[in-house]
Amino acid sequence: MQKHVLFENINDPKLHNIDRAIELGAYKAWEKVLKSIKREELVQMVKDSGLRGRGGAGFPTGLKWSFVPVASPKPKYLCCNADESEPGTCKDRVLMECDPHSVIEGVMIAAFAIDCHTSFFYVRGEYDLSMRRIEKAIDEAYKKGYLGKNILGTGYDLEMILHRGGGAYICGEETALLSSLEGEKGLSRIKPPFPAVSGLYACPTVVNNVETLANLPRIVINGGQWYASMGTEKSKGTRIFSVSGHVKKPGNYELELGTPLRTLIYDYAGGILDDKKLKCVIPGGSSVPVLMPDQLDTPLDFESVQAAGSMLGSGAVIVMNEDTCMVWVAEILAHFYMHESCGKCTPCRQGTGWLYEIIHRIEHGQGRAQDLDTLLDLAKNIEGNTICALGDAAATPVISTIKQFRNEYEYHIEHKKCLVKSDFRLR
């Protein structure tokens, strides 16, 4: 069911101005946190809410915070991950552009939860409007005294530093994001140590996604139980799904978790473009396996999507109709991951390029019979053997498309052309 928690006031054209935002309830939660909630209570409240990370992995947010050694003499840092670059994903952007105050209020609340006094906001380089809106929101919040020293007379200090990325997908990966913030090249780092123990400048650090954080003010105002009343048993609350591809009404839809995929595509996104047949859906950003038309009744929650063989990931739902050549899709995705691989670890650096080159060859009529086995084996050699999940992300679409559409690959190899002619190719 469509349920507007994050999108409650999203259509208000003035929402990004602090005065309007305050009229609509912004910073009430922050005030409440500062004046009447203890740190431990706040963490418990978020644990109770069942909120799980919206950045991709779905890790319980309250639990993540509780890994931070609060007693440590080192400073603690909170980083808002606004590097949203997973193909298909555009939910954080809407939040930052239309409701920036909720987002930075979320950052403040999370910072308080880990006793952090310096927070960072890492925005994707290409997100120009988001960047300007957040910059303005932070400025306004400082002016109104919601940030800075001795906030609202409570003695709590919090700085918020905005950082604009250089436009690298890898910098969304939390450890690469930290490297980038430190002024280094955005390269992932091995875990352990996990950022909660040793992150930014080797200090305890939490990285949370924009959407995750935007939920916090609502949870603080309405309580953890209220949030937990939405969604399914293990996947609480709502999520913003960014629907793209062959649908009549692409866009961001906030739904209660557990809403069936069919409802999202057919009821909200208006069904398949030109009423063609559905071929498949990527339900959680380009790095997750495809779901087939017979899986349309899968409820969109972490567990059910996983049971169906895919992942909810970043919540980007990419819909493809019957006219889509899957080899071509795989080629585009393989190119993306090759291009975005940071190159630190061997399997991803070498493997992503190799995958792309083979698929490119097949797509261009130079395939060989043994290529498919090689592709699968190479993908397996990448999967699970890399520093960060980008390697897995690159392997998955290859494995998944070969599994579901092997015939298209074989046709390509044999006939040196597509089995299905995509009628909308841009090149």
Added chain:
Amino acid sequence: MGDFNITVNGKTVPAVKGQTVLQAALAAGIDIPVFCWHPQLVPVGACRICLVEIEKFPKLQVACATPAADGMVVMTESPKVVKARQGVLEFILAHHPLDCPTCDKGGECDLQDVTFKYGLDYSRLQEPKHRNIVDENSTFDDLQIGPEIIRNQNRCIHCYRCTRIVDEACFEDDLGAYQRGYHTEILPPPHREIRNLYSGNVVEYCPVGALTNDDWRYKVRVWLTKQAKSVCTHCPDGCNLTHWTFHNKIFRATSRPNENIDRGFICDIGRYGYQQVASSDRLKQPMIKKNGELIEATWEEALNLIKTQVSELKSKLSGNAFFGLIGETSTNEEIYSFQRFLRRVIGTSHIDSRINRKRRLTFGEEVTSRAIAPDHVSYQDIDKADTFVVYASDLHSENPITALRIKRGVRYRDAKIIIINSRSTHLGVRTGATNLLHKPGTGLAVLTGIVDAAVSSTTFDKSAVGLSDQQISEFKQAHTELLLPKAAAMSGVGESDLRAVADSLVRSSNVVIFCGADFSRYPYRDEELLALDNLRRICKSAKLAVLPESSNSVGAELLGAYPNQYPGGKGSDAKSKFEDLWRGPLPDFSGKDMIGILEAINEDEIECGFIFNADPVRVFPDGNYADAVLEKLKLLVVVDSFMTETARLADVILPLSTFAETEGTRTNWEGRIQYTQSAIKPMFDSKPGCEILELLADRLGVSFGQGRPSEVYGELNKSLGDVLPVRYEMFKSEGAIYDRPKHQPKPGFNRVAYNAIPSDREYPNFLTVGNADHHRGPNTERNPSLLKFTGDPFVGLSEIDAKELMISDGDLVKVESRTGKVVGNARVIAELPGKVVFLPENFRELRPNLLMGLKEKFDHVKVTKM
């Protein structure tokens, strides 16, 4: 035994807390391949070749970065591991050139070895290989990225050892990984080269042939070479080296990691410093001066000539008409044999090894300095210290590896560095050191000012450091001219800076104070030593290390190369003991030091001398004087490896084998005695030092039967067992620190006397000498690789002075003093303070000692544009 056990492939393996799975496995002899891991670097887990299976972990883990935990069950050969490892290797090899026969790393390449052991013998790659093209018109993809280093990006496996070594181990910034993904390229920063003092290490530790150096590449195949264990002779740090030889020629030197000293990283001077062994000015044969010209002779002729002339002179004069000078890079055995030869065979005590100091070193002075005994400091102390004071030393160029240890402490233990010097040095770079840059000659004021700041502070806890009110007030009364604020005004260092340093020293729990070459040459050395000792008194715990100048200066002191000291630091009461040992009478215990010797020659009291592996004309701080005086000798015998300035004055030259052709031991600054193997047989007609000294003694009628270093050391060990209890054979495995006598410090503060330096209107600039980049001392000029880094000799001028004199880089300038002049090209050095002229002491063409006057305390010069 370890703290707990883990299981690797079913075998129980002990592990220590903090160890990784890899370290525990390696210690137990279980092989796990690695590329990116290096024991001295922070693990990055990048290459993934060390993936292993660990029970309860859903994915394979990198052994190099996974901490071992009690009860862990690890598998290194399970099907999953084997598959992953082969996968990683296939990825690495996919675009690797695989032209091993033409690659210089072939035969010692980690990738070859790992592939041989763990890889597959086929490739599934159908695509064209990637190539990083440097020059479209060439099929070679080599790129020169530094004076010595060549990169071939095609061979690079992106382990990032090189960039991490530069950053994490050398604390430099001239190599990085540029671009992203498989385009990642190893390059210096834009418009720069990799040319830091430790740059050669990246070649040594590159696991493949991606980084090579001009020095070694394509000259010999590694499997044809032999290796010899050596110890670097270029500075007293004592890094351990391996010399790689083929057909009696050395082709390269690499590190021979010694946990106690270098930990596997050496400086370029040590790495390329072997080249001088084959230098064109090597002395190949004995030479005899006839009609003012040196002409080649046989050993027989030379020895006979020495015999006749020495006997003749000896019959006329006493042994007191003879002297001997020995260089401090000689081995312990050579030094011992040399002084024994002079004392016992020639019958003189005029022996010295300290030939580049102006200060007269008398026994009395040495004793004073002894009473405030430099401590027994070792590298281990550096690892424990939380604060370092580096006084009057360009540590980075004088003791490069000691400097690295200190920097490591700064990076990984948050230790602090305080540098006190009259010129800025490289040590502070990237370490955030506190720099107290003072006016030349005012170091005493800085030191005393700091002590005053400390004891005057209201928070100073005097009882914690055992000082009384009376001692403090005595200190103040004794130094009225050197207290704050006068100290600040005199030295030009801010008063608040002096207070801040005092504060930080008082708070530190473990201080190590180093003083280096500049210090040893300063005219106020003894006073400064007293002042440094005072500095030590305000710290809770502080050790003082006086860094010696050369690779075996400590050995020279230990083994009697001084005029008033027998081997083992023994005094006159040991005379009869040595007469027994050497079976014959010895001359009077005390003799003349370097300055006394020159004076005596000048006054015709001394007429004959032996100079062994030393070049006083080049380094004595009054070059013109040394030259003129030595010229007067009736007989000068020079034993050296090179045609030095001094050798030109000789009547007889005996060609000496170099460090590479001579086995023996040397003592580093810690007092650690280390053994060097001879890498090659003596070149040309040269002979090792001990053999020459035995030949001379024998010819002059006293044979010791000890022509070999092991025989000399045998005697040493027997007679000086109390100081040198270590047997020779032991050195072959690892060095040992000899036990230096300990001294009890006297209570309270020392009194420091100070006379202001008179300024000189006519010669307004202070002359400072030191090392040019990639040079150390007078010998490094003979190594072509090192010359590539520095280029031509230069006269260093400060920006202010250059501006005032309208001199710009490269201009020809004349530097004059009251005693001499030199001409060279100017180089403007931004970090140099005004009124200071810097001359590197590394170039024959531009010898700073020609400007030095024995009579002047400080050397004043003037510069004019030509």
